[in-house]
Amino acid sequence: MTYGFETLAIHAGQEPEPRTGAVVTPIFQTSTYAQDAVGAPRLGYEYSRSGNPTRDALQEALAALEGGRTGLAFASGLAAEDTLLRTVCQPGDHVVIPDDAYGGTYRLFAKVAQRWGLDFTPAKVSDTDAVRAAVEPGRTKIVWIETPTNPLLGIADIAALAQVAHDAGALLVVDNTFASPYLQQPIVHGADVVVHSTTKYVGGHSDVVGGALIAADAGLGAELAFHQNAMGAVNGPFDAWLTLRGIKTLGVRMDRHCDNAERIARYLDGHKAVAQVIYPGLPEHPGHEVAAKQMRRFGGMISFRAAGGEQQAVDICNRAKLFVLAESLGGVESLIEHPGRMTHASAAGSPLEVPADLVRLSVGIETADDLLADLEQALG
Structure with missing residues (x-):
């Protein structure tokens, strides 16, 4: 069966x-x-x-x-x-x-x-x-x-x-x-x-x-x-x-991760402090059609580039409260990090170096409105 x-x-x-x-x-x-x-x-x-x-x-x-x-x-x-x-x-x-x-x-x-x-x-x-x-x-x-x-x-x-x-x-x-x-x-x-x-x-x-x-x-x-x-x-x-x-509980958790991430991606996409939102669920993402073909949904991870450059990206990470400033991802709690100085510091100076103005979110399963409010104050 x-x-x-x-x-x-x-x-x-x-x-x-x-x-x-x-x-x-x-x-x-x-x-x-x-x-x-x-x-x-x-x-x-x-x-x-x-x-x-x-x-x-x-x-x-x-x-x-x-x-x-x-x-x-x-x-x-x-x-x-x-x-x-x-x-x-x-x-x-x-x-x-x-x-x-x-x-x-x-x-x-x-x-x-x-x-x-x-x-x-x-x-x-x-x-x-x-x-x-x-x-x-x-x-x-x-x-x-x-x-x-x-x-x-x-x-x-x-x-x-x-x-x-x-x-x-x-x-x-x-x-x-x-x-x-x-x-x-x-x-x-x-x-x-x-x-x-x-x-x-x-x-x-x-x-x-x-x-x-x-x-x-x-x-x-x-x-x-x-x-x-x-x-x-x-x-x-x-x-x-x-x-x-x-x-x-993987299936039920992933559905909630995706629900929250989709709302947050749409919110960030119209924010003046954000230069670019990188999320496969957005139609303008270059891999959107391929992702739709081979994925059930688009996931709980979002990256975005701060309009004000590296220092603004770091400041956003430091100001977040409900989004915990920490490495790793995929837990029930939401995390925020600056990849260039944290998870991807080992790639600095290499062909894999990440943009200095990049912020990465691991969107958890909390109440979405609370996460949006925290991002609003962190983005300033």
Whole structure:
């Protein structure tokens, strides 16, 4: 039987615990497991780095929500990304990345992966021809995209870029953190691997750090699972349980995030203190039609450029009260930040440097009128 998203979010991988009938997946807070005989672990569990029932429940739920064959949970989004790179790539290989990627992703490529011989080329992922031109046949192993991108909210055509990657013998990897699996399922459009920082919308409550990989192919999933165990960057059972709890309300939360963001984007679009609003839900956004094609709705993230330049952007962030000045995103509470000085400071001076007058909002699920009033006073 085929189930809807909200049903899968509550039930996939989360059957009642067989011994006690507990409806909620227990926290198996253990490092090791008794074995019935030498080499005969019960249900295959022998050590919690290699396998833990709470983490397994989360991994099954992630695979179901993204329509993949294998889901894997990690200690952070960057731990997931690093495991993926070291599974798929070798020294001398090449990767195409977004030219406005998340700052931590850029740092991983530029400061870590490049040191062991992995080359990369930034490209504008909203321009399919630009990505095609950046691919190096025979060397490119991954076309890595975000859609929407962080923080400039560019929209990539997943199906078109899957074709570009596959024509070159490469994998298409999609960071789906901004959209969440509720709004977008990249595997349906041809992606090979989906990446998440589950810290964000999937967890949804700003109380846990985590990451995930979901593979479309079972063989690749098995390779990634081997490296997950061998490299060891797994999340603990309590972190897995918190993330699993967040998943249960993902659909209803995302609808409220989108409701609020759409109102705020329209408000900002007519404000004299704002030079440009960047939100895929606005018809004038260059990726609006593609986003409408591959997303259920347009998300809870908004970026805008302050008409008065960098100092005004910083002042807006400092004056906000209900919008908390903090990094990260995707929680139930609204956040505001200055990417150039905060989340994307590592990209300063690089081709991925973000505009100094940019402000990024993670719109939460509070009462929309209260959020609008706070922005009104912050904008001055």
